[in-house]
Amino acid sequence: MSGGLEIQPARRRGLTDEVAENIRQAIFDGSLELGERLNEVDIADRLQVSRGPVREALVQLKQEGIVTMEWHRGAFIVQLSADDFRELAGLRTVLEVFAIRQAAAAATQADLDNLAAAVKALSKAFVDQNDYVLIQLDVEFHDALYRSAHHERLWNAWSSIRSQVLLSLLTKRHASNEYYRDLVIAEHEELLRVISSRDARACEKAIRVHLSDTYDRLVSSFDSADVPPASGER
Amino acid sequence: MSGGLEIQPARRRGLTDEVAENIRQAIFDGSLELGERLNEVDIADRLQVSRGPVREALVQLKQEGIVTMEWHRGAFIVQLSADDFRELAGLRTVLEVFAIRQAAAAATQADLDNLAAAVKALSKAFVDQNDYVLIQLDVEFHDALYRSAHHERLWNAWSSIRSQVLLSLLTKRHASNEYYRDLVIAEHEELLRVISSRDARACEKAIRVHLSDTYDRLVSSFDSADVPPASGER
DNA sequence: CATGGTCTATTTGTTGACATCATGAATGTT
DNA sequence: AACATTCATGATGTCAACAAATAGACCATG
Numbered sequence: 001m002s003g004g005l006e007i008q009p010a011r012r013r014g015l016t017d018e019v020a021e022n023i024r025q026a027i028f029d030g031s032l033e034l035g036e037r038l039n040e041v042d043i044a045d046r047l048q049v050s051r052g053p054v055r056e057a058l059v060q061l062k063q064e065g066i067v068t069m070e071w072h073r074g075a076f077i078v079q080l081s082a083d084d085f086r087e088l089a090g091l092r093t094v095l096e097v098f099a100i101r102q103a104a105a106a107a108t109q110a111d112l113d114n115l116a117a118a119v120k121a122l123s124k125a126f127v128d129q130n131d132y133v134l135i136q137l138d139v140e141f142h143d144a145l146y147r148s149a150h151h152e153r154l155w156n157a158w159s160s161i162r163s164q165v166l167l168s169l170l171t172k173r174h175a176s177n178e179y180y181r182d183l184v185i186a187e188h189e190e191l192l193r194v195i196s197s198r199d200a201r202a203c204e205k206a207i208r209v210h211l212s213d214t215y216d217r218l219v220s221s222f223d224s225a226d227v228p229p230a231s232g233e234r
Numbered sequence: 235m236s237g238g239l240e241i242q243p244a245r246r247r248g249l250t251d252e253v254a255e256n257i258r259q260a261i262f263d264g265s266l267e268l269g270e271r272l273n274e275v276d277i278a279d280r281l282q283v284s285r286g287p288v289r290e291a292l293v294q295l296k297q298e299g300i301v302t303m304e305w306h307r308g309a310f311i312v313q314l315s316a317d318d319f320r321e322l323a324g325l326r327t328v329l330e331v332f333a334i335r336q337a338a339a340a341a342t343q344a345d346l347d348n349l350a351a352a353v354k355a356l357s358k359a360f361v362d363q364n365d366y367v368l369i370q371l372d373v374e375f376h377d378a379l380y381r382s383a384h385h386e387r388l389w390n391a392w393s394s395i396r397s398q399v400l401l402s403l404l405t406k407r408h409a410s411n412e413y414y415r416d417l418v419i420a421e422h423e424e425l426l427r428v429i430s431s432r433d434a435r436a437c438e439k440a441i442r443v444h445l446s447d448t449y450d451r452l453v454s455s456f457d458s459a460d461v462p463p464a465s466g467e468r
Numbered sequence: 469c470a471t472g473g474t475c476t477a478t479t480t481g482t483t484g485a486c487a488t489c490a491t492g493a494a495t496g497t498t
Numbered sequence: 499a500a501c502a503t504t505c506a507t508g509a510t511g512t513c514a515a516c517a518a519a520t521a522g523a524c525c526a527t528g
Contacts, residue, residue: 050513
């Protein structure tokens with residue numbers, strides 16, 4: 001009875017996590033405006049819970065960097081500036097270089113399988129899914145990468161910027177359009193390849209290239225326009 | 235009226251921060267046993283507050299990695315293992331190399347003054363203070379270093395391991411005795427020097443040496459004994 | 469008209485009580 | 499005696515009401 005069960009510890013979650021997940025999704029899919037104030041009783045009523053879990057959920061989201069909280073003024077959804085983008089790119093690069101080196105050294109076969117599955121999901125969705133889904137799958141590949149490093153505190157550090165990274169990619173998705181069409185699949189396949197080869201040097205190089213390709217376009221998108229070149233924005 | 239006021243935003247703190255600070259100090263100074271369970275009503279009664287702020291404070295401490303929380307089982311003070319030490323050393327090195335490079339590039343004169351003040355405080359305390367104070371001042375120097383990087387998210391990442399680093403140094407202080415006597419002052423002075431010189435390469439080298447000197451001794455202290463070589467441990 | 473002060477409405481911060489769950493002692497069974 | 503089951507205990511999770519504080523409207527005054 002010891003073989004391959006692979007269950008997670010059946011973690012029971014309280015309302016706090018439930019509420020946090022709801023708010024998070026609402027931010028990502030645009031139901032909540034950027035910069036908007038989050039009213040505690042409003043959220044509590046809407047989700048049919050009391051304010052306690054809502055408050056704790058907001059604290060959690062604050063730790064993830066997608067809301068800010070001020071004394072007696074409440075919680076606000078962040079609006080990421082160009083400087084924020086640069087900070088995210090810089091810190092993420094540092095973390096991910098470390099992660100991929102650890103992964104190259106410590107990844108198990110199961111880890112490699114997960115990474116391969118993530119790449120496959122990405123290329124499968126590539127043909128008929130919209131950018132929103134693609135970006136989520138992209139980030140999920142990097143989740144698998146961090147997990148392959150088997151480093152709890154590194155994972156926590158990634159968790160504390162993950163939502164911001166996702167939010168930044170989603171809000172600037174118009175700027176990564178061509179990138180996704182041209183390079184995403186190939187680059188992730190390359191990452192999987194170099195990790196499998198366990199060549200730390202090649203890993204570092206590959207991840208730097210990948211992150212540069214991701215972010216150079218994004219930060220420069222601040223120069224040209226702060227909003228999509230789109231038509232009518234209400 | 236625009237010149238040099240330099241006030242911090244007069245931040246008002248609630249009971250949550252107050253409680254968190256209390257518990258944190260109690261952990262650091264040994265009033266609370268490692269691994270001990272933290273009873274919410276107990277703490278609330280002792281500090282004359284209700285359980286609300288206590289719960290939020292525990293969540294905060296959980297984010298700092300010095301307590302763990304389990305569903306319906308409560309909060310426990312962490313006990314850092316040898317693997318935890320290795321994780322902390324590895325991640326801290328990555329963050330701090332990044333920090334010192336940013337600091338070398340972006341530190342203002344005020345930053346350098348703060349760093350110098352931190353070194354001075356350390357060497358001043360060196361003659362007549364105990365290890366407990368010395369270690370705190372050591373960490374405060376590194377606070378100043380991270381602040382000099384002017385990188386909000388890097389600071390947050392450091393914050394999320396800072397308490398664990400402090401706790402690990404305090405609990406293993408017997409292993410760093412000779413180190414403090416011999417090297418601490420000189421190495422911190424060296425760090426200040428290379429930052430002032432703004433030589434990124436020299437900075438990286440200096441911080442790697444410093445962290446190696448700090449941690450090599452600590453992780454090896456696990457091999458010899460899990461507890462101080464002391465006499466009767468209850 | 470601009471400036472400053474007061475006041476009220478709304479929101480957050482905090483509290484104490486109730487509901488739910490985990491633990492372990494006591495009991496019953498094999 | 500060993501093991502499974504039941505149940506009491508004490509803790510955490512959640513809730514609804516109260517206290518404190520901010521922001522904006524309103525008014526007075528120069």
